[in-house]
Amino acid sequence: MKNIAIVGAGLVGSLQALLMAKKGYNVQVLENREDKRKAEFLGGRSINLAMSDRGWRALEMAGVSDKIREFALPMYKRCMHDLEGNLTYQPYGLNNEAIYSVSRGLLNQTLMNEADACDNIEYKFNLKCKDVDLRDNTLVMQNLNKQIETFKFDKMFACDGAFSAVRGRLQRTTGFNYQQSYLGHGYKELEIPGNEDGTYKLESDCLHIWPRSEFMMIALPNIDGSFTLTLFMSLTGKESFEKLDSNEKIRAFFQEKFADAVPLIPNLIEDFNSNPVGSLMTVKCDPWHYNDDILLLGDAAHAIVPFYGQGMNAGFQDCSVFQDMYEARHGNWDGLMKDFSDVHYKNGHAIADLALYNYIEMRDKTADPDFLLRKKIESKFSKMYPDRWLPLYSQVTFSQTPYAEAVENGNRQRAIMDEVMEMENIHNIWDDSQVIDKINHLLDKQKTYA
């Protein structure tokens, strides 16, 4: 039997531990921080994540999806708030599909509890990975007393997040490609508390967006009736976090840009001053494996900006894709990690690019009439010909299609929609059959030249 080490007890590490334990392996999960179940959940801020199909499939594989669904809140549409407080809606799916707002804390806690209940999983906390001895598969960890403890492994999954120490070690091996870039925009979390009776102050089945071109604010519901608000904005420059350096400026900025939200955020000034500005970065690297023994998963392999709501989903999909490959080989590890990396790393790169692009779409295009018309035409066509057209958003969010393939499909669709939007008088004729005929014609033409 192989001994498996997992570095990082975050979302991906705990899920991968569960999946490997179910295959009968002894799994040790080594985590830098103290047990989050003791610290983070007692009175911490509510922070939520959008879960979609890729995440759900992996959770189903691990047998924990029902437990997570108990606290997952469906969001069926985007609700856009303009400067005057007028609302417009855009369904996420074509068939009433939803993305789900899930508490990060509860999700992590549930995964850890499920994993802890397995006899063959052992969690060890307050151990920071400092190095990996690649010659004899040994993790070099530092405990709270600054003493070094070593752990030998047969196989190791590095799930130690965006600033992965294991990846840092692999960067010093020949042939390891690595690229990291900061966005220049950061984020700050605020809160819309629930009403006293536990009801919501905004519609709870939507993801709310205040798109403001160069920046935006979003809100996702929590189970206690509150919403977590996240303001994404440049760190420096004319309209930036840097400029909001006094209570008056903060108040005036919110009053001007998010007037309808202001009465809903009673602790605006306190929260704004006390909550940190988070940074946003993209990490691309390859390969994701070292020999047949070490594999990077989750943010350690692909840290992305959060604008497609896919970081965790992509990490969970790493686990499900690995599991599929493991099962297809009937548990034979020979070449498994290398083949996983060869097949899958391009998908990490693809979702990293898509996520960056979606920032522009969310903060700018969701308020643009041409963009909304495009979406309306696409949606109509897709409903008429579901086998010929699945919008890119649906491919990414409501399917298991590899991200790189989704991007290629999306590029082909964009080329067609660019031509459609050039049709004379498109704003008046968009619902006519000639528009549908044109899309069918262009699809046939693409097929001919494919």
Ligand SMILES: Cc1cc2nc3c(=O)[nH]c(=O)nc-3n(C[C@H](O)[C@H](O)[C@H](O)COP(=O)(O)OP(=O)(O)OC[C@H]3O[C@@H](n4cnc5c(N)ncnc54)[C@H](O)[C@@H]3O)c2cc1C
């Ligand atoms: C503002 C924001 C919003 C987001 N929204 C979404 C969303 O809506 N949907 C979505 O799918 N994704 C979202 N994401 C992305 C998501 O949070 C990450 O992709 C996800 O947390 C990655 O999980 P992970 O387990 O790989 O890494 P992490 O969650 O970062 O866990 C890594 C773990 O490793 C531990 N660790 C780190 N270094 C060491 C070390 N040296 N030794 C030992 N242990 C170590 C850490 O303590 C941590 O427990 C968002 C991210 C941000 C910043």
